[in-house]
Amino acid sequence: MKKKNKAIRFLGSMQFAMILLAVLIAACILGSVIEQGQTFALYSEVYGERAAAAIVALHLDDVFHSPWFILITAFLCANLLMCNLTRLPAPVRRWKSSADRHEETVRNPDAVAVIDEDPQKLFADLRFGGIKKGITEDGSEYLFGSRGRAGIWGAWVCHLGVLILIVGFALGQGQSEEYTVYGVKGQTKQVGDTDYLLTIDDFRIDLREDDTVEQYTADLTVRNAATGESSSGSASVNNPVSIFGMKFYQNSTGWAASVIVEKNGEELQREILCAGEFISVADKPDLVIYLNAFYPDYAMVEGEPVTLSSKLNNPAYLYRVYYQGNMIGMNALTGDDVITIDEYTVRFEDPQSYTLIQIKKDRFAGLALAGGIITLLGIVLALFVQPAAVAAIRQQDGNWKVYASGKKGGLLFVEDFEKAVSAYRVRGSAEEQEKENSEHGE
Amino acid sequence: MGNEHLLGIENALFTAAMLLYFASMIGYIAYIAFKKEILAKIFYIVMLVCFVLHTAALVCRGIGAGRLPMTDRYEFAACFAWGLCLVSLVFIKKYRLDVLGAFSAPVIFLVIGYAAMQSKDVHELMPSLQSNWLGFHVSTAILSYGAFGVSFAVALVFLLRDRIAKGSFLDRHIPSQDKLDMIGYRSVSVGLLFLTFCIISGAIWAERAWGSYWSWDPKETWSLITWLIYAIYLHQRIRKGRKGKSAAVFALIGFVCVLFTYIGVNTLIPGIHSYA
Numbered sequence: 016m017k018k019k020n021k022a023i024r025f026l027g028s029m030q031f032a033m034i035l036l037a038v039l040i041a042a043c044i045l046g047s048v049i050e051q052g053q054t055f056a057l058y059s060e061v062y063g064e065r066a067a068a069a070i071v072a073l074h075l076d077d078v079f080h081s082p083w084f085i086l087i088t089a090f091l092c093a094n095l096l097m098c099n100l101t102r103l104p105a106p107v108r109r110w111k112s113s114a115d116r117h118e119e120t121v122r123n124p125d126a127v128a129v130i131d132e133d134p135q136k137l138f139a140d141l142r143f144g145g146i147k148k149g150i151t152e153d154g155s156e157y158l159f160g161s162r163g164r165a166g167i168w169g170a171w172v173c174h175l176g177v178l179i180l181i182v183g184f185a186l187g188q189g190q191s192e193e194y195t196v197y198g199v200k201g202q203t204k205q206v207g208d209t210d211y212l213l214t215i216d217d218f219r220i221d222l223r224e225d226d227t228v229e230q231y232t233a234d235l236t237v238r239n240a241a242t243g244e245s246s247s248g249s250a251s252v253n254n255p256v257s258i259f260g261m262k263f264y265q266n267s268t269g270w271a272a273s274v275i276v277e278k279n280g281e282e283l284q285r286e287i288l289c290a291g292e293f294i295s296v297a298d299k300p301d302l303v304i305y306l307n308a309f310y311p312d313y314a315m316v317e318g319e320p321v322t323l324s325s326k327l328n329n330p331a332y333l334y335r336v337y338y339q340g341n342m343i344g345m346n347a348l349t350g351d352d353v354i355t356i357d358e359y360t361v362r363f364e365d366p367q368s369y370t371l372i373q374i375k376k377d378r379f380a381g382l383a384l385a386g387g388i389i390t391l392l393g394i395v396l397a398l399f400v401q402p403a404a405v406a407a408i409r410q411q412d413g414n415w416k417v418y419a420s421g422k423k424g425g426l427l428f429v430e431d432f433e434k435a436v437s438a439y440r441v442r443g444s445a446e447e448q449e450k451e452n453s454e455h456g457e
Numbered sequence: 458m459g460n461e462h463l464l465g466i467e468n469a470l471f472t473a474a475m476l477l478y479f480a481s482m483i484g485y486i487a488y489i490a491f492k493k494e495i496l497a498k499i500f501y502i503v504m505l506v507c508f509v510l511h512t513a514a515l516v517c518r519g520i521g522a523g524r525l526p527m528t529d530r531y532e533f534a535a536c537f538a539w540g541l542c543l544v545s546l547v548f549i550k551k552y553r554l555d556v557l558g559a560f561s562a563p564v565i566f567l568v569i570g571y572a573a574m575q576s577k578d579v580h581e582l583m584p585s586l587q588s589n590w591l592g593f594h595v596s597t598a599i600l601s602y603g604a605f606g607v608s609f610a611v612a613l614v615f616l617l618r619d620r621i622a623k624g625s626f627l628d629r630h631i632p633s634q635d636k637l638d639m640i641g642y643r644s645v646s647v648g649l650l651f652l653t654f655c656i657i658s659g660a661i662w663a664e665r666a667w668g669s670y671w672s673w674d675p676k677e678t679w680s681l682i683t684w685l686i687y688a689i690y691l692h693q694r695i696r697k698g699r700k701g702k703s704a705a706v707f708a709l710i711g712f713v714c715v716l717f718t719y720i721g722v723n724t725l726i727p728g729i730h731s732y733a
Contacts, residue, residue, distance in 0.1 A: 029692055036685050036692075043682045047675045047726055079673045184671065193668075227581050252584035253666050264668040373668045380670060387657040394653055398646035398691075426639045 026090075027097025035091045042087065046078030088181060095178040099171060106167045109402075115147050117159040117406035124406075124418035126429045130439035134158050134407035134415045140435045141419075143405055156409040166400035173393025180386025183379045191377035192261075199271050199287055199369045206374055210241040211259065218370040220268065226324060231265050233370045250372065264373040270309035271369040272332060277360045289369045293337075296359060303337040304354070304361055311366065313349060320347060332363040403428055463521035464579065470514035471535065475569050477507040478538070482562040489559050492626035497555035501546075504558065508542045511569075515539060522579045527595040528586055530723070534572030536595065537719065540603030541565045544644070548607050552640050556631050560610035571720070590662035597655040602715055604648030605687075609712035611641040612705040638701050641708055642694060649687045656680050675726040679718035686711045 025031055050057070053076060058067035074081030112119070130137060135158065138146055143160030151157050194207035203214040216234040223229050230251050237258045238245035248256035250265040257263075269290050276284040276296055284297045293305035312323040313331030320333060329349065336344040336356060348354065354361040403421035410416055417436065421428030484500030487493070515535060518526040526532045545561040548554060615637040621627045632640070659677070664670035671677060690707035 029695075033689060033692060036689055040682050040685050043678050043685075046673060047678045047722075051673070223581055225581070228584060229581070230584050230587070253588045253662075255665060255668065262668070266668065375668050380664065383670065384657075384661070387653075387660065391650075391653050391657060394650055398650065426633075426636050427643070430636075 023097065024101075026093055027101045028094075029098075032091075032094050032098065035087060035094060038087055039091065042078055042084055045075055046084075049075050049078070051077055051079070088185070092178060092181055095174050095181075099174050099178070102171065106171050109167045110164065115149070115159050116161070116404060117147075117149070117151075117157050117408075120159070120404045120406040120420045121408065121418045124420050125422070126419045126432045126436075128417045128419075128432075128436040128439075129410070129414050130407075130417055130436065131414050132439050134405075134417055134439075137417065137436060137439050138405055138407075140438075141405060141432065143403075151408060158407045158415075159404070160406075161402070161404040163400045163402045166396050166402040169393055169395075169397025169400065171393070173390055173397050176386050176388070176390030176393050178386070179389060180383050183381075183383030183386050187377045187379035187383060190379060191375065193376075194374040195266070195371060196374065197269075197289060197369055197371040199367050202287065206237070206261075210239050211261075212238045212240055213263075213372065213374075214238070215370060215372070216247070218268075218368060220368055222325070226326075231268055231370070233263075233265050233372060235263055235372065237261075237263075261374050261376045264375065265370065266373040267371045268368050269371070270311065270366055272306065272309060272363045272366045274304060274306065275362050275364065276304070277362075279358050280360075283359075287369075288363075299359075301339045302356065302359070305335040305337065306363070307333040307335055307345075309333070309366060310347070313347065327366060330366050332366075334361075334363075336361075401428065405432075460521045460523070460579075463517045464577075467514045467517035467521060468577065470510050470517060471573075474507050474510040474514060475566075475573060477503055477510065478542075478562065478566045478569055481507060481558065482566045485559040485562045488555065489627065494555075494630070497558065500558060500562075501549060501555070504542065504546060504562065508539070508546060511535070511539050511542065518579075524582055525592050525595070527591065527599075528582060529575070529580060531572055531575035531577050533595065533599075533719075534568055534575060536599045537602050538565050538569040538572060540599035541568060541606040542603075544600070544603035544607045544647070545610070548611075548640065548644060552632070552636075554611075554614075554632065554640060556614055556627070557607070557610055560613050561607060564606050564610065585666045588662055588666065590658055590665070594655060594658040594662055597651045597658060601648045601651035601655055602719065604644045604651065605683075605708075605712050605715045608641050608644035608648060608708045611637055611644060612708035612712075615641060615705040616702070616709075634701060638694075638704065641705065645687055645690055645708060645711070649684070649691070652680065652684055652687070656684065675722045676718065679714065679722050683711060683714040683718055686714055 049070060050061075055067055055071055058070050058076065061067075062070065070076050074083065078084055135146055138158070138160045141160075143162050145160065147159045149157055149159070192207070194209075196204045196206060196213050198204055198215050200215055200218050203212050205211070206213050214236040216236055217232075218234075219232045221229040221232070232249055232251040234247070234249050235256065235258070236245055236247040239259065244259075246258045248258055248263070250256045250263045252265050255262045255264040271287055271289040274284075274286055274288045274294060275282060276294075278298070284294070286294050288294060288304075288306045290306055290309045293303050296302040296304070308320075310320055310322040310329075310331040310333070312326055312328040314321055314323050314329070320331070332348045334344075334346065334348060334354065335342055336354060338356075344354065344356070346354075348363060352362075401421055403419070405417060405419045407415045407417045419429070419432045421432070481500045481504045484496055484503060488496035488500065515526050518532065518535075527536055541561060542565050545557060545565065549557050614631060615634055618631060618634050618637060621631065631637070656677075659680075660670040663672065663677075686707060690704055690711060693707055694704045
């Protein structure tokens with residue numbers, strides 16, 4: 016039982032949190048320095064075979080989705096949860112007692128001074144409001160003021176925010192749905208394995224005078240094949256559109272072209288092919304035509320194919336032909352060039368831009384955002400709302416002894432206090448006060 | 458007034474500001490070397506003039522480019538130096554910490570020097586950067602980097618404080634280690650607040666632009682690393698006996714991370730933030 020309690024205490028301890036943060040930092044460094052999601056061959060080339068084997072075995076090729084990273088994050092959540100549960104009574108107690116804790120302020124002050132005026136003016140100078148008056152146990156009159164009480168909750172709220180943020184992110188990673196659909200104007204495609212069909216009604220690329228892109232816009236219609244219900248909207252970069260609870264993003268673009276396959280002069284097949292896609296010839300599936308790249312304004316510069324602009328001045332199609340898995344041809348087609356393979360003729364025409372639409376449904380993004388906002392609030396409370404208290408006890412000689420406590424503000428709070436109180440100090444008693452302060456400092 | 462003309466004025470103001478930053482760096486070093494208090498006062502004013510000229514340069518560039526001057530490497534470096542200067546001026550004044558200038562002025566000069574080495578050509582914004590979040594996201598990054606730069610300078614002063622002979626000029630003009638620790642804590646607090654704003658606003662913007670609020674892009678990851686290091690800094694300060702030196706060391710490490718997040722990630726690790 017004792018061991019169990021000790022383990023639970025350790026789970027919520029700051030020591031464990033520091034270890035976890037250090038490991039998390041190390042993991043993040045590894046995940047950013049080692050290129051993620053690459054092949055064993057690439058790691059072998061860069062780091063050598065043994066290191067590549069270690070990278071793959073330790074999941075360093077996908078650090079942020081690896082089981083050990085998820086475990087660390089789970090431990091961090093447990094630490095935050097335990098920390099918040101075990102430390103909840105402390106801020107509750109402090110909050111309850113902070114309304115009037117003159118005794119504690121007198122017992123454990125950061126600075127003390129004796130003044131001969133009503134301390135209420137000094138309290139106001141120090142921005143303490145809601146002054147409470149009362150009589151101490153030994154019958155002396157006292158005043159008490161506090162400020163920044165909300166700061167008591169800072170660390171607790173901040174930890175809660177981080178916990179919610181991580182949970183929201185983790186749930187989103189596990190539960191979100193994500194699809195991509197690409198196509199040219201007029202095409203309709205299914206959204207993943209859902210009932211929804213996406214039609215690209217239009218796709219525009221707005222260019223500036225200097226030929227740079229100002230905006231990409233796709234007009235979309237989504238239809239539920241099961242119910243027949245449909246809805247439309249426009250998505251542009253930075254302005255996704257929400258349809259049927261899914262968000263549609265204008266993600267990227269590229270070139271597509273119609274590929275026409277003729278057999279003995281008769282059209283056999285006509286399809287739209289995006290750069291990077293291939294088709295198998297309809298009656299000869301072993302014959303594959305691959306559109307490697309498209310150059311709208313083709314030129315050869317230093318032996319390399321390049322495009323001089325985004326305008327269709329000299330379109331060229333870089334293709335590869337495979338037969339039974341072996342590459343049998345590769346070249347760039349310009350003008351009226353065609354590819355001839357036995358009785359087949361292949362040509363490309365009608366180049367146009369295609370759009371890639373990203374579709375996402377993340378029901379937990381709001382939770383993660385709430386976590387972020389709570390974290391921010393916690394940081395403001397923890398770091399900028401400094402709980403402080405002042406108490407003044409009337410002495411028998413009629414002067415007031417003022418005690419100030421501002422733990423988080425520390426020395427800077429004491430400096431502010433000293434500055435404010437200097438105008439009110441009892442003349443001739445500076446030495447005595449200095450002595451008193453140094454006694455309290457000890 | 459034509460845009461070219463405004464960009465010409467910006468160039469002149471930027472050069473003037475850079476030369477004066479250099480002068481203030483030398484002036485603050487002379488303040489320590491020759492132990493002349495008046496030098497700190499004079500070069501605080503010089504730094505203030507730098508700040509005004511630098512601000513005017515950024516305004517001219519903004520008007521000349523027809524957008525916020527915060528998008529390419531030159532602009533961000535110029536803004537970074539501006540943020541460092543702003544936070545330094547505030548902290549020197551607020552905490553009467555003249556010696557801070559001797560440590561922050563060289564950092565400002567290095568950053569503005571880095572800016573001067575970048576291309577000043579004005580580019581139109583790519584579609585993903587055309588967002589209202591740009592100003593908020595980048596300005597919070599600038600302020601957080603500026604505050605962390607100041608915490609770095611304060612941490613250096615803190616660590617050197619021990620080596621200063623008792624009763625010397627510096628001993629009389631540099632606050633106690635306890636006070637330096639508090640000033641460092643305040644600057645880290647400001648930096649962490651703005652960094653959190655920066656990360657959250659970046660996440661919201663990324664969600665709108667890229668469809669994912671967190672993609673483990675190197676810039677995002679290193680911002681998180683920086684955030685975690687300063688979180689450790691704050692926890693170190695509340696652990697008994699760890700205040701001071703240990704926290705100062707973390708403030709130094711934190712700023713090294715800030716610099717790596719800014720320069721190292723852009724140049725060494727490609728990612729979707731590579732234009733920044």
